[in-house]
Amino acid sequence: MRYILKRLLTTIPIIIGVSFLLYVMLNIVPGDPVALMMGEHINPDTIERVRARMNLDDPLMIRFVKYLLDALHGDFGYSYKLKREVSTLIWQAFPNTLILAVSGALVSWIIGIPAGIISAVKKNTWIDYAVMTFALIGVSMPVFWAGLLGQYFFGLKLQWLPISGFDGLNIKYIIMPAVVLGWSAAATIARLTRSSLLEVMSSDYIRTAREKGLLRHQVVVGHALKNAFLPVITVMTIQVASLLSGAVITETIFGIPGIGRIAVSAIQTRDMPLLQGSVMFATVLIILGNLLADILYGFIDPRIKYH
Amino acid sequence: MSDVLVINHLKTYFKTKHGMNPAVDDISLKLQMGKITALVGESGSGKSMTAMSILGLIPKPSGVIMPGSEILFEGKDLTTLKEREIAKIRGNKIAMIFQEPMTSLNPVYTIGKQLTEPLRIHQKLSKQEAKKVAISYLEKVRIPDPEKRFNNYPHQLSGGLRQRVMIAMAMICEPKLIIADEPTTALDVTIQAQILSLLCGVQKDLNTAILFITHDLGVVAEISDTVCVMYAGQIVEQADVKTLFEKPMHPYTKGLLKSLPRVDDDVTELYSIKGMVPNLIHLPKGCRFASRCPEATAICHQEIPPREMISGDHEVFCWLPRKEATNV
Ligand SMILES: Nc1ncnc2c1ncn2[C@@H]1O[C@H](COP(=O)(O)OP(=O)(O)O)[C@@H](O)[C@H]1O
Numbered sequence: 230m231r232y233i234l235k236r237l238l239t240t241i242p243i244i245i246g247v248s249f250l251l252y253v254m255l256n257i258v259p260g261d262p263v264a265l266m267m268g269e270h271i272n273p274d275t276i277e278r279v280r281a282r283m284n285l286d287d288p289l290m291i292r293f294v295k296y297l298l299d300a301l302h303g304d305f306g307y308s309y310k311l312k313r314e315v316s317t318l319i320w321q322a323f324p325n326t327l328i329l330a331v332s333g334a335l336v337s338w339i340i341g342i343p344a345g346i347i348s349a350v351k352k353n354t355w356i357d358y359a360v361m362t363f364a365l366i367g368v369s370m371p372v373f374w375a376g377l378l379g380q381y382f383f384g385l386k387l388q389w390l391p392i393s394g395f396d397g398l399n400i401k402y403i404i405m406p407a408v409v410l411g412w413s414a415a416a417t418i419a420r421l422t423r424s425s426l427l428e429v430m431s432s433d434y435i436r437t438a439r440e441k442g443l444l445r446h447q448v449v450v451g452h453a454l455k456n457a458f459l460p461v462i463t464v465m466t467i468q469v470a471s472l473l474s475g476a477v478i479t480e481t482i483f484g485i486p487g488i489g490r491i492a493v494s495a496i497q498t499r500d501m502p503l504l505q506g507s508v509m510f511a512t513v514l515i516i517l518g519n520l521l522a523d524i525l526y527g528f529i530d531p532r533i534k535y536h
Numbered sequence: 537m538s539d540v541l542v543i544n545h546l547k548t549y550f551k552t553k554h555g556m557n558p559a560v561d562d563i564s565l566k567l568q569m570g571k572i573t574a575l576v577g578e579s580g581s582g583k584s585m586t587a588m589s590i591l592g593l594i595p596k597p598s599g600v601i602m603p604g605s606e607i608l609f610e611g612k613d614l615t616t617l618k619e620r621e622i623a624k625i626r627g628n629k630i631a632m633i634f635q636e637p638m639t640s641l642n643p644v645y646t647i648g649k650q651l652t653e654p655l656r657i658h659q660k661l662s663k664q665e666a667k668k669v670a671i672s673y674l675e676k677v678r679i680p681d682p683e684k685r686f687n688n689y690p691h692q693l694s695g696g697l698r699q700r701v702m703i704a705m706a707m708i709c710e711p712k713l714i715i716a717d718e719p720t721t722a723l724d725v726t727i728q729a730q731i732l733s734l735l736c737g738v739q740k741d742l743n744t745a746i747l748f749i750t751h752d753l754g755v756v757a758e759i760s761d762t763v764c765v766m767y768a769g770q771i772v773e774q775a776d777v778k779t780l781f782e783k784p785m786h787p788y789t790k791g792l793l794k795s796l797p798r799v800d801d802d803v804t805e806l807y808s809i810k811g812m813v814p815n816l817i818h819l820p821k822g823c824r825f826a827s828r829c830p831e832a833t834a835i836c837h838q839e840i841p842p843r844e845m846i847s848g849d850h851e852v853f854c855w856l857p858r859k860e861a862t863n864v
């Protein structure tokens with residue numbers, strides 16, 4: 230419990246620090262952001278109003294603090310392009326990103342973990358080689374390329390699945406983006422699970438377990454897996470970030486209205502408040518995702534709590 | 537005296553890129569009930585692989601027990617048993633204690649879970665029953681506060697305590713034979729002595745046979761009844777402990793004895809045997825010790841020495857006894 234609390238408390242300065250960096254980066258773009266955003270023929274009154282609403286006349290530091298305080302109350306500013314509150318837009322998009330990222334993660338675990346275990350147990354057999362070849366392809370294939378291939382074969386040629394679009398939890402629409410997104414993560418997990426399990430299997434405590442009279446498969450299940458998962462979980466925590474950012478690309482390819490698509494279209498339309506809001510939100514999401522994974526890790530490894 | 541385990545002509549070879557490595561090469565020995573037999577030799581001489589051969593835990597597929605080898609235990613040849621059958625013996629009738637107390641326990645499970653496991657597998661005890669037995673064994677190996685330790689994780693225990701847990705785990709099914717592979721090597725000297733006396737106590741309590749593996753002859757003198765000296769995969773001398781220390785015959789044994797530190801000696805520099813263990817894949821023709829042996833003669837380099845029985849149970853693998861016999 231104290232460990233969890235400590236991790237929660239250390240996360241707060243990280244969130245503030247990272248969002249400050251992001252804020253600075255997004256705000257050092259030269260030129261008047263309002264004019265940039267609104268185009269050329271606009272009346273000066275409106276510009277003034279918008280500048281005031283965005284606190285553009287304050288120094289950067291003050292603006293950041295105000296932004297942060299507003300954000301804490303759920304106010305991320307106003308999108309003049311879309312004529313909506315940024316927070317409304319984000320809250321509409323967020324569930325879609327979450328569904329995509331979670332299903333991508335599920336795919337990567339459901340494929341990656343068993344594949345890694347099987348190829349470790351069947352080390353140096355054709356099963357092992359087959360799994361590892363697939364994994365290599367998975368790791369080296371860019372998300373957009375996998376996406377296009379999937380659309381071509383399963384959407385256009387075989388017509389098993391819709392090419393793009395999104396319909397809440399409708400599995401027909403989720404499955405292809407989720408596999409595309411989770412595939413390379415699955416490959417990484419499979420490779421890591423394999424090597425980690427092999428390393429654990431050659432350790433002294435596994436020898437002890439065998440010497441006690443446990444059979445090989447009992448040792449794998451009862452003694453090796455829990456240890457072998459520790460580094461896998463660490464990598465999964467790192468993958469939370471890449472899954473979310475991979476979701477951005479996947480959303481764009483498959484036309485899924487998530488945070489990533491919002492951010493991309495905000496760049497295209499130079500919609501500063503929306504860009505800022507969606508990027509900030511995604512960042513905090515990633516940090517919290519990492520926190521969650523860390524806490525999970527603490528539950529599995531008894532040594533963590535005493536450090 | 538009844539033999540618990542008899543090894544006849546055990547050969548455990550490893551396939552390597554450069555050829556066959558005869559890590560254990562034609563070893564025969566007997567382990568007697570209630571006796572401690574020491575297996576002594578430098579690192580790499582094949583002691584651990586002898587032990588692993590007994591339990592059928594040779595690293596596969598590179599390690600192979602060669603045809604003609606025999607390990608007899610309770611009327612069965614362990615080398616011919618199926619995995620399922622030999623698993624029933626491991627940790628039950630033959631248990632093992634390893635060198636590395638720091639890494640031999642699984643870090644993510646409690647001492648209690650690991651200690652009760654042999655009871656749960658072999659005797660099918662319930663959790664509650666197994667816990668009772670386990671705690672009584674933690675007391676036997678004199679671990680303070682056993683109830684608390686039962687729920688501890690390995691990292692919460694010192695090296696000495698962990699080795700006590702390992703001993704308790706080896707004893708817990710009251711095995712006929714305990715193999716202790718350098719159980720004190722990784723511990724500091726005071727703890728070493730405690731663990732040794734504990735092992736001797738255990739051996740008396742259960743009347744088990746112990747195969748005590750070490751590279752340290754000093755330890756051997758303290759605890760064992762019989763000694764087998766191993767060199768480059770072979771047993772070069774075998775005798776009861778008194779004979780071996782008073783009348784060593786093999787030059788390698790003599791060298792090991794000379795390199796022991798003595799209390800009555802004011803020489804500060806210790807004797808050590810010159811040279812290195814030969815490469816087992818490209819073995820010399822005659823005696824394997826010839827290149828390092830101070831008493832080697834021409835024949836030693838040419839022909840493999842005979843196994844000579846000096847007296848009742850004193851056996852030497854060397855040309856010297858023959859030469860002495862002809863000279864006299
Ligand atoms: N996994 C293995 N693969 C190949 N050779 C091995 C393996 N394990 C041990 N050996 C060989 O067996 C020899 C004896 O090793 P070991 O029994 O561990 O020696 P000791 O316990 O006396 O120090 C080593 O010199 C090594 O060449």
Ligand code: SF4
Binds near residue numbers: 823831
């Ligand atoms: S056989 Fe010869 S070389 Fe070998 S130990 Fe005896 S004396 Fe030395």
Ligand SMILES: [Mg+2]
Binds near residue numbers: 580584585717
């Ligand atoms: Mg060894």
